[in-house]
Amino acid sequence: MFNSILSKTLYEKRISTLVWTFAFFTSLILIVVLFPTFKDSFGQALKDVPESLQNLIGNASDYQTINGYIDVQGIGQMVFLTLILGIIIGTSLLAGEENSRTLHTLLAQPVSRTRVYIEKYIAIMIILAIACVGGIFLGIIAGAIPIGEFPNLDLKRCFEASVMTWLLTLFFATLAYTIGAITGKRGLAGIIAGFYAFATYMITTLASTATALATLDHFSPFHYFNKPSVIKTGFDLGNLAVLISVTVVLFIIGLIIFKRRNIY
Amino acid sequence: MQSVIELTNLTKNYGKSRGVTDISLSVPEGMVFGFLGPNGAGKSTTINTLVNFTHPTSGSIKIFGKDNIKYGQEIRKDIGFLSSDMALDSGLTGWQQLEYFGSLRGNFDKTYIKTLAKRLDCNLSRKIKTLSRGNRQKVALITALMHKPKLLLLDEPTSGLDPLIQAEFNKIILEHKTAGHTAFISSHVLSEVQELCDRVAFIRQGKIIADKTLDELAEAAPKQIRIICKDEKLASRLKKLSGVANLKASARHVSFTYTGSVNGLLKALATFDLEDLAIQEADLESTFMHYYEDDNGVTDV
Numbered sequence: 001m002f003n004s005i006l007s008k009t010l011y012e013k014r015i016s017t018l019v020w021t022f023a024f025f026t027s028l029i030l031i032v033v034l035f036p037t038f039k040d041s042f043g044q045a046l047k048d049v050p051e052s053l054q055n056l057i058g059n060a061s062d063y064q065t066i067n068g069y070i071d072v073q074g075i076g077q078m079v080f081l082t083l084i085l086g087i088i089i090g091t092s093l094l095a096g097e098e099n100s101r102t103l104h105t106l107l108a109q110p111v112s113r114t115r116v117y118i119e120k121y122i123a124i125m126i127i128l129a130i131a132c133v134g135g136i137f138l139g140i141i142a143g144a145i146p147i148g149e150f151p152n153l154d155l156k157r158c159f160e161a162s163v164m165t166w167l168l169t170l171f172f173a174t175l176a177y178t179i180g181a182i183t184g185k186r187g188l189a190g191i192i193a194g195f196y197a198f199a200t201y202m203i204t205t206l207a208s209t210a211t212a213l214a215t216l217d218h219f220s221p222f223h224y225f226n227k228p229s230v231i232k233t234g235f236d237l238g239n240l241a242v243l244i245s246v247t248v249v250l251f252i253i254g255l256i257i258f259k260r261r262n263i264y
Numbered sequence: 265m266q267s268v269i270e271l272t273n274l275t276k277n278y279g280k281s282r283g284v285t286d287i288s289l290s291v292p293e294g295m296v297f298g299f300l301g302p303n304g305a306g307k308s309t310t311i312n313t314l315v316n317f318t319h320p321t322s323g324s325i326k327i328f329g330k331d332n333i334k335y336g337q338e339i340r341k342d343i344g345f346l347s348s349d350m351a352l353d354s355g356l357t358g359w360q361q362l363e364y365f366g367s368l369r370g371n372f373d374k375t376y377i378k379t380l381a382k383r384l385d386c387n388l389s390r391k392i393k394t395l396s397r398g399n400r401q402k403v404a405l406i407t408a409l410m411h412k413p414k415l416l417l418l419d420e421p422t423s424g425l426d427p428l429i430q431a432e433f434n435k436i437i438l439e440h441k442t443a444g445h446t447a448f449i450s451s452h453v454l455s456e457v458q459e460l461c462d463r464v465a466f467i468r469q470g471k472i473i474a475d476k477t478l479d480e481l482a483e484a485a486p487k488q489i490r491i492i493c494k495d496e497k498l499a500s501r502l503k504k505l506s507g508v509a510n511l512k513a514s515a516r517h518v519s520f521t522y523t524g525s526v527n528g529l530l531k532a533l534a535t536f537d538l539e540d541l542a543i544q545e546a547d548l549e550s551t552f553m554h555y556y557e558d559d560n561g562v563t564d565v
Contacts, residue, residue: 002364012355101351105407108315108345109368112337262318 005111005119009093010126017127020085024135025142027081028074032143035069066149067157070140071231075161079225082132082169083197089127090173091189093120095180098263113259117181121251124173132166133159154231161230167243168225172197174247178254184264221246266329268293268415268446269314274323276309283309284470286323291448291463296441298461299450302556306470307450308347311419314448315345327415341369344408348420350401358388358395358403362410371411380406383432398424409436416440416447422456434459458548466555473555478548485546485554486521491533492540493518498533505532521550 002008010017062068094117097103106116140158144150176193180186200220204227207217217223224239269291276283284306291297301307312318313325316336325332327339352361358381366372381388386402387395395403401424408416416437422430430453437447437460451457457464458478465475476484486509491498499513507524516539522529526543533541546554 001360003367005368008353008356008364012353101349102353104317104347105350105352105404107317108340108343109365110337110340111368260319264318 005106005116006123006126009120009123013089013123013127017130021131021135024078024081024131025139027078028136028139029143031074031077032066032070032140032149033147034073035066035143035149036147038063038069038073066144066152067154067231070153070158071161071226071229074136074140075165075226075231078136079165079168082128082136082165083172085131086128086169086173087176087190087193087197089124090176090193091180091186093124094177094258095184095186095189098180098184099186104263107263114255117255117258121174121177124177125170128169128173129166132169133162136165137162157231157234160235161226164225164230164235164240167240167247168221171221171243171247171250174250174254178250181254181258182261184261266293267291267326268295268328269297269448270324270326270329271310272324272326274310274313274325275321276306276313276318277321282306282470283321284467287467287470287472289465289472289475291446293446294441294444295463296437296447296449296461298457298464299448299467300452300454300457300464300552301450301467305467307467308419309470310467311347311417311448311450314417315343316340341411342414344411344413344416346404346408346416346418346421348401348423350404350407352392352400352403352407354393355391357391358386358406361392361403362388362406365407366410369411373410373412376412377406377410380409380436383436384429398426398429401425402429405433409440412443412445414445416445416449418447418449418451420451421449422451422453430456454548454552464548466552468556481548481551482545484523485551486523487526487546488544488550489520489522489529490540490542490544491518491538492516493536493538495536498536501532501536505529521546 002011062072094103097106103116107113137159140153140162141150141155144153172193175196176189179192180189183189201222203213203216204220204222207213207220207223221243224236224242227239228236230236267290269289271287271289274287275285287306287310299307299310309318313320314327314332316332319333328342330339332339353364356364362377363372366377377388380386381402384402384405386399386406388403388406390399392400392403401422405421405425408418408421422433425433434456437449440447447460449457449461461478463475463477464481466473474481486507494516499511499518502508502511502518502520505528507522507528509521509523511518511520513519
């Protein structure tokens with residue numbers, strides 16, 4: 001039935017993956033079907049809102065098109081949920097198994113630590129891809145159809161935004177995974193990754209109005225996530241390169257230390 | 265005979281805490297080797313370095329003649345490992361767990377696994393999380409045995425097993441030995457060690473304090489002596505005899521433990537008119553207590 005660590009991990013996480021994917025899917029549907037209401041009322045109200053608040057919830061023009069609305073209300077809000085999933089899954093597959101000692105049982109088999117580390121990481125990538133890309137992208141489409149906005153959807157850009165959400169989530173999952181691989185402590189990995197996500201989100205949000213935060217903002221993954229908006233301008237290759245590079249570096253650091261350290 | 269396990273000056277520290285210090289051991293092929301010691305003595309530390317969970321601070325480990333760190337993955341193909349707190353994947357059935365490890369090993373002998381499950385009365389169709397501790401331990405035991413390993417590394421293997429299954433486990437280990445394979449067993453169950461092991465090492469506070477065959481242990485261990493004799497001078501004569509300890513004397517009965525040459529004892533007794541003499545060989549438990557008694561007679565367990 002299982003011929004690899006990857007297939008066994010995916011099997012074990014199948015229910016939670018489906019539940020999270022369904023949660024993202026239905027959340028997106030609920031958000032998208034509210035577009036007509038927001039377009040008529042909320043967009044007008046935002047004209048008098050301060051700029052700093054508009055950075056959080058979008059400006060009036062964003063609410064006039066389905067694509068702009070999905071950008072600020074769909075992608076912008078869903079990323080909180082996807083990060084929670086990313087950090088949970090990032091901490092559970094290695095540090096979590098070390099804490100429960102199933103990792104010891106696995107490592108007593110003739111498998112290398114490198115193989116364990118890589119296959120479990122690939123499982124994270126796949127689970128997050130299903131939940132982020134599948135759940136979010138399909139949720140956008142499923143929400144747009146009943147309100148008659150499907151023809152106005154920019155499917156390519158919506159897909160790219162879903163992929164960008166996956167990449168940002170994967171970054172935080174990798175951070176949690178790496179800290180877990182280095183320390184063997186699931187709680188610590190979750191706390192550090194969660195705190196870093198919260199702090200950098202606040203920095204990026206406030207950086208456009210508080211110039212003192214501009215330098216710090218460059219250390220924030222959110223800076224490279226949706227600035228400029230993926231739905232409006234498509235992939236930014238520079239942002240993609242930064243997010244992917246930092247994720248790869250974290251992955252490699254975790255692997256090097258995990259291979260050498262003691263498993264207690 | 266080739267050494268299957270060769271520990272040379274193995275030291276493992278956990279920061280400032282002691283793990284094991286300067287341990288050297290050699291376990292020949294075909295031997296069942298017992299590794300005894302109280303909690304915290306360093307048994308699990310040693311086994312964890314053998315399975316490569318932890319790396320030595322200094323010293324070397326060779327298994328099947330190969331460096332345990334460099335060739336760890338290759339070596340583990342021929343190792344079956346079991347610990348008392350071995351955790352299995354709770355969402356899998358016993359059979360799925362075995363299939364999974366079988367696929368990682370590239371070796372899944374369904375017939376042999378079914379035979380083991382039958383002998384150990386193990387239900388493999390239930391999910392691990394629904395099993396009692398003893399039944400989970402049976403599945404773990406099968407994971408260690410399923411590929412007919414050349415070396416078994418067992419840390420408290422019968423913990424949680426009922427006496428009937430323990431007896432079956434003992435038979436399996438003896439069959440393993442008969443097939444020419446080796447086992448390294450850490451255990452608190454001294455009767456089990458006595459029944460299974462050819463050789464025993466005692467570890468105390470991270471150091472090996474004895475490494476002997478069971479016969480050598482029996483020779484060195486204090487024997488329990490009981491004498492019936494009317495002569496009141498016997499007790500005072502025995503008190504002066506080297507090797508006598510724990511002497512208790514009543515009107516006709518004298519009992520004590522004796523370490524040393526039996527001839528010396530018999531010479532001392534020859535001058536008395538004895539009604540009865542019983543010499544009982546020390547069991548492993550009294551040997552164990554003997555090794556863990558400190559200078560004040562307080563047992564370090």
